[in-house]
Amino acid sequence: MNKTKSIVVASLMAGLGLVSCTENGSKHRNPGKIYAPDMTYSRAYDAYTANPNFADGQTSRKPIAGTVAMGHELPDHMVEGDTNGYKAFTTSMRFNEAEMAEGKRLFNIYCGVCHGTNLDGQGPLYVSGKFAAMPANLKDAKYLRMPVGTMYAAIKYGKGVMGSYASQLDVKQRWMVIAYIKQVQAANGGDAFAFGATATAPAADTAKAVATTETAKH
Ligand code: HEC
Secondary structure, X not given: OHHHHHHHHHHHHHHHHHHHHHHHHHHHHOOOOOOOHHHHOOOOOOOOOEOOOXXXXXOOOOOOOXXXXXXXXXXXXXXXXXXXXXXXXXXXXXXXXXXXXXXXXXXXXXXXXHHOOOOOOOOHXXXXXXOOOOOOOOOOHHHHOOOHHHHHHHXXXXXXXXXXXXXXXXXXXXXXXXXXXXXXXXXXXXXXXXOEOOOOOHHHHHHHHHHHHHHHHO
16 A cells, blocks of 8 residues: 555656656747747857958958057057157046146156156166166256157157066056156146146147147257
8 A cells, every 4th residue: 555655656756847847948948939030040240250241251340440449549550660650649638636646656666766756867776877878867958848659659668778668557557657747847847737637728738839849859
Protein backbone atom coordinates (compact mmCIF):
# COMPACT_ATOMS: atom_id res chain seq x y z
CA MET A 1 0.00 0.00 0.00
CA ASN A 2 2.75 2.39 1.03
CA LYS A 3 4.84 1.45 -1.97
CA THR A 4 1.97 2.14 -4.41
CA LYS A 5 1.30 5.48 -2.71
CA SER A 6 4.88 6.66 -3.08
CA ILE A 7 5.03 5.56 -6.73
CA VAL A 8 1.87 7.57 -7.45
CA VAL A 9 3.21 10.63 -5.65
CA ALA A 10 6.57 10.38 -7.41
CA SER A 11 5.07 10.06 -10.87
CA LEU A 12 2.68 12.94 -10.16
CA MET A 13 5.59 15.15 -9.13
CA ALA A 14 7.66 14.15 -12.14
CA GLY A 15 4.69 14.89 -14.39
CA LEU A 16 4.16 18.31 -12.86
CA GLY A 17 7.84 19.08 -13.19
CA LEU A 18 7.87 18.18 -16.87
CA VAL A 19 4.73 20.18 -17.58
CA SER A 20 6.00 23.27 -15.80
CA CYS A 21 9.35 23.03 -17.57
CA THR A 22 7.90 22.94 -21.06
CA GLU A 23 5.36 25.63 -20.25
CA ASN A 24 7.89 28.04 -18.80
CA GLY A 25 10.43 27.27 -21.47
CA SER A 26 8.13 27.93 -24.36
CA LYS A 27 6.74 31.08 -22.73
CA HIS A 28 10.21 32.63 -22.61
CA ARG A 29 11.51 31.43 -25.93
CA ASN A 30 8.62 32.08 -28.27
CA PRO A 31 8.27 35.79 -29.03
CA GLY A 32 4.78 35.22 -30.42
CA LYS A 33 3.61 37.26 -33.38
CA ILE A 34 6.09 39.76 -34.82
CA TYR A 35 4.62 43.10 -35.83
CA ALA A 36 7.59 44.47 -37.76
CA PRO A 37 10.06 41.67 -38.54
CA ASP A 38 12.71 43.99 -39.96
CA MET A 39 12.86 45.73 -36.59
CA THR A 40 13.00 42.47 -34.64
CA TYR A 41 15.66 41.02 -36.88
CA SER A 42 18.02 43.92 -37.60
CA ARG A 43 19.28 44.19 -41.16
CA ALA A 44 22.15 46.49 -40.12
CA TYR A 45 25.64 45.62 -41.31
CA ASP A 46 28.08 44.45 -38.66
CA ALA A 47 30.87 46.95 -38.05
CA TYR A 48 33.67 45.02 -39.73
CA THR A 49 31.84 43.50 -42.68
CA ALA A 50 32.02 44.52 -46.34
CA ASN A 51 29.43 47.08 -47.35
CA PRO A 52 28.40 47.68 -50.97
CA ASN A 53 26.72 51.01 -50.09
CA PHE A 54 29.99 52.93 -49.69
CA ALA A 55 32.67 53.52 -52.32
CA ASP A 56 35.41 52.13 -50.05
CA GLY A 57 33.30 49.07 -49.22
CA GLN A 58 33.66 49.54 -45.44
CA THR A 59 30.79 49.54 -42.96
CA SER A 60 32.81 51.22 -40.24
CA ARG A 61 32.85 54.94 -41.12
CA LYS A 62 35.47 57.55 -40.24
CA PRO A 63 34.29 60.61 -38.27
CA ILE A 64 33.20 63.54 -40.43
CA ALA A 65 36.11 65.90 -41.22
CA GLY A 66 36.64 68.40 -38.42
CA THR A 67 35.00 66.19 -35.77
CA VAL A 68 36.41 66.89 -32.30
CA ALA A 69 36.00 64.20 -29.66
CA MET A 70 34.25 65.17 -26.43
CA GLY A 71 36.66 66.71 -23.96
CA HIS A 72 39.13 67.45 -26.74
CA GLU A 73 39.63 70.76 -28.45
CA LEU A 74 42.41 69.83 -30.80
CA PRO A 75 41.26 68.76 -34.27
CA ASP A 76 42.96 65.56 -35.36
CA HIS A 77 44.53 67.13 -38.44
CA MET A 78 46.88 69.31 -36.34
CA VAL A 79 50.24 67.61 -36.41
CA GLU A 80 53.53 68.03 -34.62
CA GLY A 81 55.68 70.66 -36.29
CA ASP A 82 52.75 72.61 -37.78
CA THR A 83 54.08 75.78 -36.15
CA ASN A 84 51.88 78.16 -38.16
CA GLY A 85 48.79 76.10 -37.39
CA TYR A 86 49.62 76.18 -33.68
CA LYS A 87 50.38 79.93 -33.71
CA ALA A 88 46.75 80.55 -34.66
CA PHE A 89 45.39 77.78 -32.41
CA THR A 90 43.50 78.90 -29.33
CA THR A 91 40.65 77.84 -27.08
CA SER A 92 37.21 79.13 -26.20
CA MET A 93 37.59 77.84 -22.62
CA ARG A 94 37.36 80.47 -19.90
CA PHE A 95 38.34 79.80 -16.30
CA ASN A 96 36.94 80.86 -12.95
CA GLU A 97 39.07 81.60 -9.90
CA ALA A 98 39.15 78.00 -8.68
CA GLU A 99 40.29 76.80 -12.10
CA MET A 100 42.95 79.51 -12.28
CA ALA A 101 44.21 78.37 -8.87
CA GLU A 102 44.28 74.81 -10.19
CA GLY A 103 46.28 76.01 -13.22
CA LYS A 104 48.82 77.55 -10.85
CA ARG A 105 48.96 74.36 -8.76
CA LEU A 106 49.57 72.23 -11.87
CA PHE A 107 52.22 74.66 -13.15
CA ASN A 108 54.08 74.49 -9.84
CA ILE A 109 53.98 70.69 -9.89
CA TYR A 110 54.93 70.02 -13.51
CA CYS A 111 56.69 73.13 -14.78
CA GLY A 112 58.00 75.00 -11.75
CA VAL A 113 60.90 72.61 -11.23
CA CYS A 114 62.47 74.04 -14.40
CA HIS A 115 60.67 77.28 -15.24
CA GLY A 116 60.55 78.36 -11.58
CA THR A 117 57.42 79.10 -9.57
CA ASN A 118 58.15 82.74 -10.46
CA LEU A 119 58.14 81.78 -14.16
CA ASP A 120 61.61 83.30 -14.54
CA GLY A 121 63.38 80.17 -15.76
CA GLN A 122 65.20 79.78 -12.42
CA GLY A 123 63.56 76.58 -11.20
CA PRO A 124 65.43 74.45 -8.62
CA LEU A 125 66.45 71.83 -11.20
CA TYR A 126 68.14 74.43 -13.40
CA VAL A 127 69.64 76.39 -10.49
CA SER A 128 71.13 73.16 -9.09
CA GLY A 129 73.20 72.91 -12.26
CA LYS A 130 71.88 69.40 -12.98
CA PHE A 131 69.89 70.54 -16.01
CA ALA A 132 72.09 71.96 -18.72
CA ALA A 133 69.63 73.98 -20.84
CA MET A 134 68.13 77.20 -19.50
CA PRO A 135 64.34 76.75 -19.35
CA ALA A 136 62.37 79.54 -21.03
CA ASN A 137 62.11 82.65 -18.84
CA LEU A 138 58.39 83.15 -19.37
CA LYS A 139 58.65 86.75 -18.12
CA ASP A 140 61.21 87.61 -20.79
CA ALA A 141 60.12 89.76 -23.76
CA LYS A 142 60.79 86.76 -26.00
CA TYR A 143 57.94 84.80 -24.39
CA LEU A 144 55.64 87.53 -22.99
CA ARG A 145 53.49 87.61 -26.12
CA MET A 146 54.00 84.04 -27.23
CA PRO A 147 50.79 82.74 -28.87
CA VAL A 148 48.89 80.39 -26.59
CA GLY A 149 48.78 77.75 -29.32
CA THR A 150 52.59 77.70 -29.46
CA MET A 151 52.64 77.12 -25.71
CA TYR A 152 50.07 74.39 -26.18
CA ALA A 153 52.31 72.68 -28.74
CA ALA A 154 55.26 72.92 -26.31
CA ILE A 155 53.21 71.16 -23.61
CA LYS A 156 51.80 68.55 -25.97
CA TYR A 157 54.96 67.62 -27.88
CA GLY A 158 57.77 69.09 -25.78
CA LYS A 159 60.32 71.63 -27.01
CA GLY A 160 64.03 71.00 -27.36
CA VAL A 161 65.19 69.30 -24.16
CA MET A 162 61.81 69.90 -22.52
CA GLY A 163 59.75 66.70 -22.67
CA SER A 164 56.08 66.33 -23.54
CA TYR A 165 53.50 66.78 -20.77
CA ALA A 166 50.64 65.34 -22.80
CA SER A 167 50.33 62.26 -20.60
CA GLN A 168 50.32 64.23 -17.34
CA LEU A 169 47.92 67.01 -18.35
CA ASP A 170 44.63 66.52 -20.17
CA VAL A 171 43.40 69.13 -22.64
CA LYS A 172 41.59 71.28 -20.08
CA GLN A 173 44.51 71.11 -17.65
CA ARG A 174 46.93 72.21 -20.40
CA TRP A 175 44.79 75.29 -21.07
CA MET A 176 44.45 76.00 -17.34
CA VAL A 177 48.25 76.01 -17.04
CA ILE A 178 48.57 78.27 -20.10
CA ALA A 179 45.87 80.61 -18.72
CA TYR A 180 47.87 80.85 -15.50
CA ILE A 181 51.07 81.65 -17.42
CA LYS A 182 49.16 84.29 -19.44
CA GLN A 183 47.76 85.80 -16.24
CA VAL A 184 51.24 86.18 -14.78
CA GLN A 185 52.53 87.50 -18.11
CA ALA A 186 49.70 90.06 -18.27
CA ALA A 187 50.85 91.40 -14.90
CA ASN A 188 54.40 91.65 -16.28
CA GLY A 189 53.83 93.59 -19.47
CA GLY A 190 52.24 90.86 -21.63
CA ASP A 191 48.89 90.97 -23.43
CA ALA A 192 45.75 91.72 -21.42
CA PHE A 193 44.51 88.58 -19.67
CA ALA A 194 41.69 87.07 -21.73
CA PHE A 195 40.94 83.71 -20.12
CA GLY A 196 38.92 84.85 -17.13
CA ALA A 197 35.36 83.53 -16.87
CA THR A 198 34.01 87.09 -16.80
CA ALA A 199 36.21 88.58 -19.52
CA THR A 200 34.22 90.39 -22.22
CA ALA A 201 34.53 89.27 -25.86
CA PRO A 202 37.51 87.12 -24.93
CA ALA A 203 37.75 85.16 -28.19
CA ALA A 204 38.15 88.31 -30.29
CA ASP A 205 40.72 89.68 -27.84
CA THR A 206 42.76 86.52 -28.02
CA ALA A 207 42.62 86.41 -31.81
CA LYS A 208 43.76 90.03 -31.97
CA ALA A 209 46.54 89.38 -29.50
CA VAL A 210 47.74 86.41 -31.54
CA ALA A 211 47.59 88.44 -34.78
CA THR A 212 49.52 91.32 -33.18
CA THR A 213 52.22 88.95 -32.02
CA GLU A 214 52.55 87.47 -35.47
CA THR A 215 52.80 90.86 -37.18
CA ALA A 216 55.29 92.04 -34.62
CA LYS A 217 57.50 89.04 -35.30
CA HIS A 218 57.67 89.36 -39.09
C1 HEC B 1 62.79 69.54 -17.31
C2 HEC B 1 62.66 70.96 -17.39
C3 HEC B 1 61.38 71.53 -17.93
C4 HEC B 1 60.11 71.30 -17.48
C5 HEC B 1 59.68 70.40 -16.33
C6 HEC B 1 59.23 72.11 -18.29
N1 HEC B 1 59.95 72.82 -19.21
FE1 HEC B 1 59.23 74.16 -20.55
N2 HEC B 1 61.08 74.42 -21.31
C7 HEC B 1 62.23 73.85 -20.81
C8 HEC B 1 63.35 74.26 -21.63
C9 HEC B 1 64.80 73.88 -21.43
C10 HEC B 1 62.81 75.09 -22.65
C11 HEC B 1 63.57 75.77 -23.79
C12 HEC B 1 63.48 74.84 -24.98
C13 HEC B 1 64.13 75.39 -26.22
O1 HEC B 1 63.99 76.58 -26.50
O2 HEC B 1 64.80 74.60 -26.89
C14 HEC B 1 61.39 75.18 -22.40
C15 HEC B 1 60.53 75.92 -23.18
C16 HEC B 1 59.19 76.15 -22.86
C17 HEC B 1 58.30 77.04 -23.58
C18 HEC B 1 58.66 77.85 -24.80
C19 HEC B 1 58.33 77.02 -26.02
C20 HEC B 1 58.84 77.59 -27.31
O3 HEC B 1 58.19 77.29 -28.35
O4 HEC B 1 59.86 78.27 -27.32
C21 HEC B 1 57.10 76.99 -22.95
C22 HEC B 1 55.85 77.79 -23.29
C23 HEC B 1 57.23 76.05 -21.85
N3 HEC B 1 58.50 75.55 -21.83
C24 HEC B 1 56.21 75.73 -21.00
C25 HEC B 1 56.29 74.71 -20.07
C26 HEC B 1 55.16 74.25 -19.31
C27 HEC B 1 53.77 74.83 -19.37
C28 HEC B 1 55.62 73.23 -18.52
C29 HEC B 1 54.82 72.38 -17.55
C30 HEC B 1 53.71 71.66 -18.12
C31 HEC B 1 57.03 73.07 -18.78
N4 HEC B 1 57.39 73.97 -19.75
C32 HEC B 1 57.86 72.16 -18.16
C33 HEC B 1 62.34 73.02 -19.73
C34 HEC B 1 61.27 72.50 -19.02
